[in-house]
Amino acid sequence: MARVVVTNRIPTEAVDLLRTEHDVWTWDGDEPMDRATALQRIEGADAILTLLTDTVDDAFLAAAGPQLKVVANVAVGYNNVDVEACERRGIVATNTPGVLTDTTADTAFGLVLMVTRRFGEAERLVRSGRPWAWGMEFMLGTGLQGKTIGIVGPGAIGIATARRARAFGMDVVYSGRSPMEPAAETELGARRVCFDELLATADVVSLHCPLVLHGPDATHHLVDAAALAKMKPTAYLVNSARGPVVDEAALVAALEAGTIAGAGLDVFEEEPTIHPGLLDREDVVLLPHLGSATVETRTAMSVLAAQNALAVLAGRAPENPVTRD
Ligand code: 8YV
Numbered sequence: 001m002a003r004v005v006v007t008n009r010i011p012t013e014a015v016d017l018l019r020t021e022h023d024v025w026t027w028d029g030d031e032p033m034d035r036a037t038a039l040q041r042i043e044g045a046d047a048i049l050t051l052l053t054d055t056v057d058d059a060f061l062a063a064a065g066p067q068l069k070v071v072a073n074v075a076v077g078y079n080n081v082d083v084e085a086c087e088r089r090g091i092v093a094t095n096t097p098g099v100l101t102d103t104t105a106d107t108a109f110g111l112v113l114m115v116t117r118r119f120g121e122a123e124r125l126v127r128s129g130r131p132w133a134w135g136m137e138f139m140l141g142t143g144l145q146g147k148t149i150g151i152v153g154p155g156a157i158g159i160a161t162a163r164r165a166r167a168f169g170m171d172v173v174y175s176g177r178s179p180m181e182p183a184a185e186t187e188l189g190a191r192r193v194c195f196d197e198l199l200a201t202a203d204v205v206s207l208h209c210p211l212v213l214h215g216p217d218a219t220h221h222l223v224d225a226a227a228l229a230k231m232k233p234t235a236y237l238v239n240s241a242r243g244p245v246v247d248e249a250a251l252v253a254a255l256e257a258g259t260i261a262g263a264g265l266d267v268f269e270e271e272p273t274i275h276p277g278l279l280d281r282e283d284v285v286l287l288p289h290l291g292s293a294t295v296e297t298r299t300a301m302s303v304l305a306a307q308n309a310l311a312v313l314a315g316r317a318p319e320n321p322v323t324r325d
Contacts, residue, residue, distance in 0.1 A: 002046035002069075002313045007038055007054050010074060011295075014049075014302035021310060022047075039063040047309040049074055049302075056081040061089055070312035072305040073322075075292075076100055076157075077242060079211040083324050094308035094320045097156065099300035100292035105160035107291045108240040111264030112149075112165070112204055115236050117141035120285035142203075142234070142261070145169035150202025152195070152222070153209030153241065154180035161206055162188050173198055176209065177217055195222075199230035204238060211242035221247040228254040236262045240291050243268040252277030255284065266291050 004018050006026035018024045025041065027033045032053040033041065042048055042064040049072050050056055056071055061082075070092045073081055078095045086093040114120045118141045125132055125139075132138070149165040151158040151174040159180065162172045172190040174180060175198045180190055199205065205223075212219045223237065224247040231237070237260060239246050248269045254260050255277075262283035268274050271289060278284050292301060308318040 003044055004047045004049070004309060004313075005042050005045040006049040007033055007042070008049075008051045008074075010049065010302040010305075011299040013299055014306040017303060017306045018049075018310065022313065042068075046070075047072065047313055049305050049309060050081070051075065052077065052080050054080060056086070056093075058082065058085045061085055061091060070094065070309050070318070072309040072312075072318075074301050074305040076104075077210055078322050079213070079242060081322070083322055087324065092312045092318060093322050094305065094312075094318045095322050096301040096304045096308075097320055099304055100297050101156045101160050103294050103297040104157045104240060104291040105164055107266055107287070107293075108157070108161045108206055108208070108238055109164040109168075111238045111240065111266060111285055111287065112144070112206065112236070114285040115238070115262045115264035115283075116144060116204070118282075121282045124282070142236075144204075147171070147203035148173055148201055150174065150193075150198040150205045151190070152176065152198065152205065152207045154178075154184075154190070154192075155208060157240075158206075158208035159184045159188070161208060162190060165204075165206075170204075173201055195227075196230055199227055200232070202235060203232065204236045205231060206238040207241040207245055209241055209245060211244055219245050221245070221250075223247065223251070225250040225253065228259050231260045233258060234261050236260065236264065238264040240266040243271060248275040248278070251275075252281075255281055 002022045004022045004024045008027055015026055045064050046067055047070045052075050068091055072094045076095050076097045081093050083093050118139050122139055148171045151162050154174040154176045166188055172188045173193045174190050175193055175195045179192055209219050222245050228250055252275055264285040266287040267289055308320055311318040
């Protein structure tokens, strides 16, 4: 029996699966475990199931000890995991792609609708008790039909979001390090453009790239003041990827200056802190990182992470290993 540590509360299906073969300890607090407690609790673990709130760095891996074989991140994004440090120590790192694709695309497109049709603003108005009356020109939004969505990062979630946009009558352009899978490109009639052209043509810019901090593919502050200045003043920015892909201070400045029309955000640079300049703006919609937050999807993610950990503990290759590339 190996020792498995789960650093957060996850659905019981996944914990039960791990318990069929191993000795499992899970954190059951409402808040994420603080770092000092986590470093104590992971000591002696052969496998750890982590969440995006865990920083899996050298100190974390050292605290677990040399017997650690696998870090199974319950997320598709793994910017919280130092993959190079894992590789150096011979530890397998895994993620949970696929099972959250549609749920996250639903969130992205929900943000598109909320911000372009002013649904967030409208809901706040009704709840505020302020007077309102139906009128031909009351709270008019922007229609999506015949407009263009610009998908930044044409992976599975980007494609699923583009599919939703097509169903709403939008054209699709995209930019990214690699081309879109050809079948999806044909199905969507999607056109690959450079990032600058995407910024200049899209009526909605939707971000679906991973957060990469360094190197030629770095995406940290990919959307900075210069990028925002290239967008149309009527365009909207939607971010359901990772907060630091957008320079939040530059976004606030662009909204204040009318450089763009609005933003829908599910992720933030310093979660759960949000730039104060965003909080009282009517032209932004803010969600508390709900991208994959359905019962079904969180269960599927947790079970997949458990299966990845079980595979490594049994000496098999996991379904979803991650590497530095
Ligand atoms: C997760 C996410 O809920 O999978 C991701 O990358 O951002 C979310 O879907 C979160 O990361 C849980 O750890």
